[in-house]
Amino acid sequence: MPLKRYTTSVDGTIPVPALLYEDEALLTSQDNVGIYDGQQKAPHHQAGTIYATTHRLFYIDVAHPLSRSFSLDLAHVARTEHYAGLFTSSPKVTLYLHPLPPKPEAPTQIGLVDQPPSSLAPDGLQFWECEVCSNRNPIGLTSSASMVCALCGVPRSSVKASIDMPSRRAPLVSHSLSTSLPSSSLNLSASLGLGKLSLSNSAAPSPPAASHSSSDEVACSACTFLNSPLLRECEICGTPLPRKPTLSFSSEPHPPAKSAPASRSATPAPVDEDSDEDTDSPEKRMIRLSFRKGGDKPFYSVLRRSLLGKAWESKQVAKPLASASRGIGISGILRTVETTAYASQTNMEDALADLEALMIKWKDMVKLAQDLNERLTAASTVAQPLVTPGIGLPSSPSASGLSAAAPGAASRQVVEPEEATFIRSSLAQLGLQMANAPVTQDMVHDERKWYEELAKELAGILEGTGKGGEGMMRKRGIIALDEVWGGWNRARGVALIPPATFLQVLPHLPNFTLPPIRMRTFAASGLSVLHTPPYGSATFASRLVGVLTLVGPRTTIEIAQEEDLPIGLTQEMLDEVEMDGETCRDDGGSGVALFASRTGSASTSADAWAANGGGEVRYWINIFRGYVWDGQE
Amino acid sequence: MNMTLAPYTLPSGFVLPSIHSGPPFFTQQPNPNSRKIATDNWTRLLLSYARHKKLFVLRAEDVDVPNCEWEEVLSNPRIGRKIRAAHLAAILAHMVTSGQAVYDPPNQTSAVLLYWRSPEEWAQVLHDWASSTGQLNTIMTFYEIVEPPVPSPLSGLPFPILRKAITVLTKSNRAQIIAVADGEGVRFLSGQPGR
Numbered sequence: 001m002p003l004k005r006y007t008t009s010v011d012g013t014i015p016v017p018a019l020l021y022e023d024e025a026l027l028t029s030q031d032n033v034g035i036y037d038g039q040q041k042a043p044h045h046q047a048g049t050i051y052a053t054t055h056r057l058f059y060i061d062v063a064h065p066l067s068r069s070f071s072l073d074l075a076h077v078a079r080t081e082h083y084a085g086l087f088t089s090s091p092k093v094t095l096y097l098h099p100l101p102p103k104p105e106a107p108t109q110i111g112l113v114d115q116p117p118s119s120l121a122p123d124g125l126q127f128w129e130c131e132v133c134s135n136r137n138p139i140g141l142t143s144s145a146s147m148v149c150a151l152c153g154v155p156r157s158s159v160k161a162s163i164d165m166p167s168r169r170a171p172l173v174s175h176s177l178s179t180s181l182p183s184s185s186l187n188l189s190a191s192l193g194l195g196k197l198s199l200s201n202s203a204a205p206s207p208p209a210a211s212h213s214s215s216d217e218v219a220c221s222a223c224t225f226l227n228s229p230l231l232r233e234c235e236i237c238g239t240p241l242p243r244k245p246t247l248s249f250s251s252e253p254h255p256p257a258k259s260a261p262a263s264r265s266a267t268p269a270p271v272d273e274d275s276d277e278d279t280d281s282p283e284k285r286m287i288r289l290s291f292r293k294g295g296d297k298p299f300y301s302v303l304r305r306s307l308l309g310k311a312w313e314s315k316q317v318a319k320p321l322a323s324a325s326r327g328i329g330i331s332g333i334l335r336t337v338e339t340t341a342y343a344s345q346t347n348m349e350d351a352l353a354d355l356e357a358l359m360i361k362w363k364d365m366v367k368l369a370q371d372l373n374e375r376l377t378a379a380s381t382v383a384q385p386l387v388t389p390g391i392g393l394p395s396s397p398s399a400s401g402l403s404a405a406a407p408g409a410a411s412r413q414v415v416e417p418e419e420a421t422f423i424r425s426s427l428a429q430l431g432l433q434m435a436n437a438p439v440t441q442d443m444v445h446d447e448r449k450w451y452e453e454l455a456k457e458l459a460g461i462l463e464g465t466g467k468g469g470e471g472m473m474r475k476r477g478i479i480a481l482d483e484v485w486g487g488w489n490r491a492r493g494v495a496l497i498p499p500a501t502f503l504q505v506l507p508h509l510p511n512f513t514l515p516p517i518r519m520r521t522f523a524a525s526g527l528s529v530l531h532t533p534p535y536g537s538a539t540f541a542s543r544l545v546g547v548l549t550l551v552g553p554r555t556t557i558e559i560a561q562e563e564d565l566p567i568g569l570t571q572e573m574l575d576e577v578e579m580d581g582e583t584c585r586d587d588g589g590s591g592v593a594l595f596a597s598r599t600g601s602a603s604t605s606a607d608a609w610a611a612n613g614g615g616e617v618r619y620w621i622n623i624f625r626g627y628v629w630d631g632q633e
Numbered sequence: 634m635n636m637t638l639a640p641y642t643l644p645s646g647f648v649l650p651s652i653h654s655g656p657p658f659f660t661q662q663p664n665p666n667s668r669k670i671a672t673d674n675w676t677r678l679l680l681s682y683a684r685h686k687k688l689f690v691l692r693a694e695d696v697d698v699p700n701c702e703w704e705e706v707l708s709n710p711r712i713g714r715k716i717r718a719a720h721l722a723a724i725l726a727h728m729v730t731s732g733q734a735v736y737d738p739p740n741q742t743s744a745v746l747l748y749w750r751s752p753e754e755w756a757q758v759l760h761d762w763a764s765s766t767g768q769l770n771t772i773m774t775f776y777e778i779v780e781p782p783v784p785s786p787l788s789g790l791p792f793p794i795l796r797k798a799i800t801v802l803t804k805s806n807r808a809q810i811i812a813v814a815d816g817e818g819v820r821f822l823s824g825q826p827g828r
Contacts, residue, residue: 579663584657584662585660585662585663586655586660587660588660620656623638624674625667631648631651632647632648633681
């Protein structure tokens, strides 16, 4: 029957994730599932949970997880069928299985029989030893992966190993390769034979013999101690015990009783199985999963994906390569580094392929630009007599009317200059401006327009357009240049204005601001500001002199408060006014305290004031200007 | 604050100019024009005060010497201002440059002899004094000139100025320097009238 032939029993008391191979992943699960063995219900597998992994299908029985659970390699599945269910009939998934290759049948059966139901559980404790590097490889990988030593990557040749340690090796090998890999199973059968040979030659009582004795005890292959059948390792020496089906287990066989005679033990090829093989038909090579409580559709889709993924096949194919790159040891590390470097270089080359193409082409591009430029120059010198009067006449090229005059001239002329300008400016913007390219009137006109547009934009930011709300200078009459530049670029967000351009825009600014905003640079510090007329040099000076005349000398801080300006900025402005000769200063002189104390009671209000203001500069109107000597002659 | 400044007459009778009551006068002005005006006025003030009090020596450190003879000018207690030594030194330097003073002793820049009369003027004063007191053609030591028994305009005149004045007279043949036992002597001649 298919269930028995294709499945491997597992210990269902262990959580499924722990049963997985290292490269195996749990995909989904569904409870309340029953199994059909062929066309009939499998009587012992009617209530359990089905798990689908990348490699296998697990059935964990609810009532008897220890004895009735099994796993099925998805590699056996040829195709699947989904049945949605009708009335009382549950939805079902039918798995049609490949016919088993006849040759490995024998060892496979041995493996199956050799294993107690809980065979997979001790897997983690069992190893095979690599003959090259003596690394003890855990059997935590799927069968294909476990064929290669994890450390040195040498494929496992089981013959020699099994000869070396026959008693332990043979059963391990056989069960770990129980259901797959015809090539290695050929080796297996041979190794098994050899193992048996050496066993029979040895003086120690052979485990099969021990198991055939009526007692349940298992003889240790190393020290011959008779262990309890429940133990997996020898109680005395710790050697893993050969696994033999014992009476207690065989009394409750996991395959259907009908096709599982209790007597079948070490016999290589049971006759009834062979006969089953002969009469193998599609009906006999199918297993059905009956979803008693639904959940069939998601499970089926996951299962199909897993089958399509063929994780077991890809592993087999990719293994040699993967193990090579994953190699362990110094050479492995070196290879990993090499592989990583190669991969990153490949990525890099792919990414930079375009750039390289551009680099190869740049000479052509520059040459093209040069040719274009020369041709344009030639064309414009021909057209020059026509163009010049149009541009030269209208107004002085410096200040106003440029925007109006120049385009008019250009459009009045042939279309060519306009295009030439465009091409030239495009080239310039690409950084392909030639050293010998003349800065033509057209070019200048174009740049002026650009600067004027920028000035308009800046004016909007400073004064606040209708939509923009408050401008930067709405409340302040004077603002430092760096702040304007930063604010403007923040407002632009993209295509930021370089400082050089910014400075070239500023002279155009008064034309677009209603109280004209001008730039002013303080000579002393080089600080540049934008200011409205009230903060112009002359206006501020006259205002300051007025204040000083009216209310007397003032300190910088007092003036800053009155003008509502930063102190540093006020200082700059005061310095400038002073340099213009409008004011002079009084820094309190020295020895004020001396005088205050010496004059004592005679101190006047002036003394007190002087003491207060001592050390701090007070600005006076210029008392020196126009002074005529009025002292002693 | 009353911004109108007025001249002030000291108890000694010296009239301080109105600008002396302006605090900025005591501050070194950064504006070159203002500074020049201030310096010129300081120079004039110092020289006229020196003439008034017959003072010849002025040191920059005098600013910080209490009860110094220059105190009335270098400070103004009524507005609580006093000129700074550095400022005064700058003014003195300007005076030396313009020939209104000379550093004395020579190789330093803090003390000056004030030329509130130029050496030529002093020479004239000296000769007039000599002729008016009948000292022509007699040999006199320097001490007899600057410390006469009867106070004269030349009383207290520093030797360097006296020597310069005599040098001026020598050039016009109105005086003759003669070495005497205890230093130098001078014989005043009648000069032009005698020629």
